[in-house]
Amino acid sequence: MFLSERRRGQLAALSIAAVVIIVGVPLWWRTTETYRAWLPVSQIKELAKLQLQLSADVEVVFARGTVTPEQQKKVPLTQTQEEERAIDGDLIILFLILLIRNTKLESKFFSCHVLFLPEDTALSESPCGSLVVYVIPESSSLLPEDVNVYIGQRRTALLRIGPQMRVGKTLEQLLAHLEPRIKQVLQVMSFSHNDITAALSDRVRFSPDNKESIADSMRAFKSSPGYEITFSLLNPDPKSHRLHWDIEGAVQTYIQPLLTKLSPVANFSIDSQTLYYTMLGVNPRFDTSRSAYTLNADSLAHVINPVEARLGSNAASSNPVLNFLLYVPDAQHSPLYIQGRKKQEVPSNAFHSPRWGGIMVYNVNGFYGSEPEFPVDINIDMAKVMGVFLAQLRLLLGVQSSTPPPGFLVARCGSTGLADWELDRLMWSRSVENVATATTTITSLAQLLDQIGNIVINDNIAQQVSSAVTSLQLAVAELEAGNLGFALQYSKEAILASEKAFFDPSLLHLLYFPDDQKFAIYIPLFLPMCVPILLSLLKIVSEARQRLEC
Amino acid sequence: MKTHVLFNLFATFLLADGLNIEVSVFDFSLQLQISHRFVFLILNFTRNVAPLLINTQLFTRFLSRISQDSAGQFFSSGHTNNWAVLVCTSRFWFNYRHVANTLSVYRSVKRLGIPDSHIVLMLADDMACNHRNPKPATVFSHKNMELNVYGDDVEVDYRGYEVTVENFLRVLTGRLPPSTPRSKRLLSDDRSNILIYLTGHGGNGFLKFQDSEEISNVELADAFEQMWQKRRYNELLFIIDTCQGASMYERFYSPNLMALASSQVGEDSLSHQPDLAIGVHLMDRYTFYLLEFLEDIHPASKANMNDLFKVCPKSQCVSTPGHRTDLFLRDPGSVLITDFFGSVRKVEITTEAIDLTDPIKEVEERYMHSYVDQLPVSEIIHQKPKQKDWHPPDGFILGLWTLILLVFFQTYGVKHLRHIF
Numbered sequence: 001m002f003l004s005e006r007r008r009g010q011l012a013a014l015s016i017a018a019v020v021i022i023v024g025v026p027l028w029w030r031t032t033e034t035y036r037a038w039l040p041v042s043q044i045k046e047l048a049k050l051q052l053q054l055s056a057d058v059e060v061v062f063a064r065g066t067v068t069p070e071q072q073k074k075v076p077l078t079q080t081q082e083e084e085r086a087i088d089g090d091l092i093i094l095f096l097i098l099l100i101r102n103t104k105l106e107s108k109f110f111s112c113h114v115l116f117l118p119e120d121t122a123l124s125e126s127p128c129g130s131l132v133v134y135v136i137p138e139s140s141s142l143l144p145e146d147v148n149v150y151i152g153q154r155r156t157a158l159l160r161i162g163p164q165m166r167v168g169k170t171l172e173q174l175l176a177h178l179e180p181r182i183k184q185v186l187q188v189m190s191f192s193h194n195d196i197t198a199a200l201s202d203r204v205r206f207s208p209d210n211k212e213s214i215a216d217s218m219r220a221f222k223s224s225p226g227y228e229i230t231f232s233l234l235n236p237d238p239k240s241h242r243l244h245w246d247i248e249g250a251v252q253t254y255i256q257p258l259l260t261k262l263s264p265v266a267n268f269s270i271d272s273q274t275l276y277y278t279m280l281g282v283n284p285r286f287d288t289s290r291s292a293y294t295l296n297a298d299s300l301a302h303v304i305n306p307v308e309a310r311l312g313s314n315a316a317s318s319n320p321v322l323n324f325l326l327y328v329p330d331a332q333h334s335p336l337y338i339q340g341r342k343k344q345e346v347p348s349n350a351f352h353s354p355r356w357g358g359i360m361v362y363n364v365n366g367f368y369g370s371e372p373e374f375p376v377d378i379n380i381d382m383a384k385v386m387g388v389f390l391a392q393l394r395l396l397l398g399v400q401s402s403t404p405p406p407g408f409l410v411a412r413c414g415s416t417g418l419a420d421w422e423l424d425r426l427m428w429s430r431s432v433e434n435v436a437t438a439t440t441t442i443t444s445l446a447q448l449l450d451q452i453g454n455i456v457i458n459d460n461i462a463q464q465v466s467s468a469v470t471s472l473q474l475a476v477a478e479l480e481a482g483n484l485g486f487a488l489q490y491s492k493e494a495i496l497a498s499e500k501a502f503f504d505p506s507l508l509h510l511l512y513f514p515d516d517q518k519f520a521i522y523i524p525l526f527l528p529m530c531v532p533i534l535l536s537l538l539k540i541v542s543e544a545r546q547r548l549e550c
Numbered sequence: 551m552k553t554h555v556l557f558n559l560f561a562t563f564l565l566a567d568g569l570n571i572e573v574s575v576f577d578f579s580l581q582l583q584i585s586h587r588f589v590f591l592i593l594n595f596t597r598n599v600a601p602l603l604i605n606t607q608l609f610t611r612f613l614s615r616i617s618q619d620s621a622g623q624f625f626s627s628g629h630t631n632n633w634a635v636l637v638c639t640s641r642f643w644f645n646y647r648h649v650a651n652t653l654s655v656y657r658s659v660k661r662l663g664i665p666d667s668h669i670v671l672m673l674a675d676d677m678a679c680n681h682r683n684p685k686p687a688t689v690f691s692h693k694n695m696e697l698n699v700y701g702d703d704v705e706v707d708y709r710g711y712e713v714t715v716e717n718f719l720r721v722l723t724g725r726l727p728p729s730t731p732r733s734k735r736l737l738s739d740d741r742s743n744i745l746i747y748l749t750g751h752g753g754n755g756f757l758k759f760q761d762s763e764e765i766s767n768v769e770l771a772d773a774f775e776q777m778w779q780k781r782r783y784n785e786l787l788f789i790i791d792t793c794q795g796a797s798m799y800e801r802f803y804s805p806n807l808m809a810l811a812s813s814q815v816g817e818d819s820l821s822h823q824p825d826l827a828i829g830v831h832l833m834d835r836y837t838f839y840l841l842e843f844l845e846d847i848h849p850a851s852k853a854n855m856n857d858l859f860k861v862c863p864k865s866q867c868v869s870t871p872g873h874r875t876d877l878f879l880r881d882p883g884s885v886l887i888t889d890f891f892g893s894v895r896k897v898e899i900t901t902e903a904i905d906l907t908d909p910i911k912e913v914e915e916r917y918m919h920s921y922v923d924q925l926p927v928s929e930i931i932h933q934k935p936k937q938k939d940w941h942p943p944d945g946f947i948l949g950l951w952t953l954i955l956l957v958f959f960q961t962y963g964v965k966h967l968r969h970i971f
Contacts, residue, residue, distance in 0.1 A: 009962060016954065031940065201740075218630055219898070222739060249910040300897045302849055305663035313667060316922045318737055340899050350900040355630045355741060358900060382910060387903040395900075417904055444779035452772075502780065505727045508719060525947050529954065 013536035037462035057130035129484030220398030237330030250382035323357030358392035434491035468497035639750030641675035662892030752792030812836035813869035
């Protein structure tokens, strides 16, 4: 033998240690690591700062009598205005308004009756997100005396010049006078600071300016890719009333146009049902002054729960459900009226609950005489019913805006129930809300995956996250450019992708191993193996040191 | 005891050095009192420090919001809907009382107005139809069979072996497979108040599920944090009726959580009374007195949380019930019981209506009825099989040792053990 015994022993110990370290440790590491696909973390951090830039195009048209022809030549073609607001410290939003001014003296459109608005002509097909403001002279008779601004059904507004601009005005003075007023119109018709703050309520929870905005944000449903609408007819007394309602026709005529108009915002699915022998949960009181039964506002809160237990719901999707109930009181308790908090009359005889739906009470005792033969056939007037439901639907979807400032006259919305500029408002706030929500989701997902090192990140999750990030970046870019339709579409895609990634079933972290359990598993496996190796290495080292000393 | 403590100290520093954790003497002196398993106590640091570091951002944002928010106090609650998740985690006939506990809370919650569609009820075993039940189809909560909490209107969403830690966490975080029906999901939003009630057998920092697995307080706290991140609740009330229940809410760190437990760490929750006809204990003390308290609450009641904290004092419960409100933003005295146990809706009068003048169109075509896609069938059929992790074959490690030892001893013989020792 070439090597002494001691030498061979040392070599054996060294080679075993080498094998353990070079082969064993990497093998153990590879077989116990979890697969984590790559996530674009730096881009997510960029997005988390959420600097949004919203820009709206406003076209200003001067009618005859507002500017002189010389001034008309000097009017600048475009002008931009910027406004920066910070919300909650880490978000900065710029309102960038591009004013494209051009002058057209189309006075013939303004010589007619006030209700004939230029928007009825083919002139104003403004793309979504933009506005047209017509500036009319102070002496014009188109608008009533106390009204300075008229907001039409499409995306147009009429703005009357104030009295101080009557005599000897220069162009600069005129422009300076008009700018804040146009900004005010923009705040009513497109977006205002309050609207954007309300849309960001996920990130900015407790900084409301007033009670109204809180109530508004609590009432409207949050942005969701789809909604389910259910119309229910509640007939507690089928022995007396045989009710007929043409719900299909009514939905087709009255509700469907609104939903078609709202299709860029969300998908809607409608169903309807009739429930028999379902009473309201409260007993109405008989009011002798009106010789009718009344429900006062405080007891309305308890009406919904017993009814809700009986309503069916579409079990196939997780979309939020809006319930609209039409209650026809039984013959003993007819007529039934709803009273407001101060005992005032409610003309619509309906009430709604935030984020749930609405209930309308429809009295039918007027349809038959005092000695009828029960059961009585009754056809329900769907136009009246749908009018109320449509108003409630607008409130619940967040379309209704707060009362306009004084001096503003807002045209009643048309038969679809939604004016174009109201749709634009909704689209602005929904885009911002979607972008904010998707950003928060992605950021918290990235944080969660970072924090818990044991979660497996599959490829499909990484792909969803990447596509969400891309869609978010595109949405922010489109908002900057002012393309509202595209911005909303991209923001919806971003939301869908981010929700899919966040709620993926494979991300459940059940692998919480407290460190003491990890030690308890590995020590009996590796310690008996390592002790001989370590001790023999130590012996080698101590022998080598002994030899050095002596 | 002193040497024990010193040994703990020494081992702490040794291991902490190795793990590169900064040790602050103040922190672990608290830990010393709790447990004498030294590995457990030292390595609690990673649990304490890491979540704090990661969540400082959340904390500072949260604290700054509190200081702005004194004006917001006068708005009541801020919730528009209520949800309840009621879980019984024990199986076997002798754990009848846990099922009765859960069903009693279910009854109260339904009576006060939360509909079945907003309640997720998880019962780990079937007592009503158990073949040892002398009164089939009933679950009684009081001696002399006074109150049958099973009734005929019970909707159990997760039953039997479906009640697992995984399913519970999936319900809370929302990460359910797409084929899960609506009744098994917690579809809450940022304006939902959620009541979570857990009962079963528990210990210091864990709750036992189905006699085979456990959920730890850290996992529960992380699940609530994920719910908060996704704004799945407005306010959350957590009630737990197990032994050492207070340990389960020690780790919470998300805002707007209020917690109640039936006993402190180191104490056992006791059961109330056995029934000689059925042969088992019918209810636990804490839930029994909770049920008695709730029977006096009606939907318009103005009782608040301070009354709930007084339920079952030590004289009645033998254990000391505890509660935790530091993470809750509102003052507990202003929180109504019905904010969590009932479902009182806010209503507004509709003041406007739209004038519709068009006549109703005739619906011309009768479109063919079709079924909505209930399941994403094509996705399910074409799913790739899940990749199972590769594990080394059993006994691999044993074989490896044996090989090493055999080789060594065969080459050198036993007498050469002195090379090692």
